[in-house]
Amino acid sequence: MKSTRMVTVAAIALGAAVAFTGCTADAASTDTSTAVNVCNEVRDITNGALNTLAGDITTDQAATAGYLGELAARADALVGSVDDSAADKAFTEFSAELSAAADYVAAAPVPAADATEDDAEADPQLTATVAAVQDAAAEAKANCSAQ
Numbered sequence: 001m002k003s004t005r006m007v008t009v010a011a012i013a014l015g016a017a018v019a020f021t022g023c024t025a026d027a028a029s030t031d032t033s034t035a036v037n038v039c040n041e042v043r044d045i046t047n048g049a050l051n052t053l054a055g056d057i058t059t060d061q062a063a064t065a066g067y068l069g070e071l072a073a074r075a076d077a078l079v080g081s082v083d084d085s086a087a088d089k090a091f092t093e094f095s096a097e098l099s100a101a102a103d104y105v106a107a108a109p110v111p112a113a114d115a116t117e118d119d120a121e122a123d124p125q126l127t128a129t130v131a132a133v134q135d136a137a138a139e140a141k142a143n144c145s146a147q
Contacts, residue, residue, distance in 0.1 A: 068102035
């Protein structure tokens with residue numbers, strides 16, 4: 001189950017990495033350390049979430065779900081850090097998607113011990129979860145330097 005899922009998630013994660021390379025540069029143009037810090041935090045949370053979801057989420061589901069929950073709390077802590085209601089909404093939605101990802105991981109199906117790579121197929125729920133986190137992260141990134 002892992003190989004096809006890994007390819008799908010890796011492709012999505014690569015797309016997110018490319019999309020987020022400009023976050024710090026966008027924030028630097030506002031010339032405020034707060035915006036830079038917020039954009040850096042959005043980038044770090046996004047990278048942590050997408051890298052986690054690209055890995056084997058069934059190895060230690062409780063720890064993985066807990067980590068995603070911590071990332072959701074970090075995203076929620078960004079609310080109010082930028083003086084813009086659209087940013088607050090984006091950070092709240094980002095946190096909610098990370099919480100939903102943690103819930104998914106906690107209940108994700110564990111592949112059978114004798115499953116082979118030939119038995120693997122992409123998990124549509126995981127693909128949807130990754131896409132939702134990526135979309136919310138992109139919106140948070142777009143608003144991280146709003147003033």
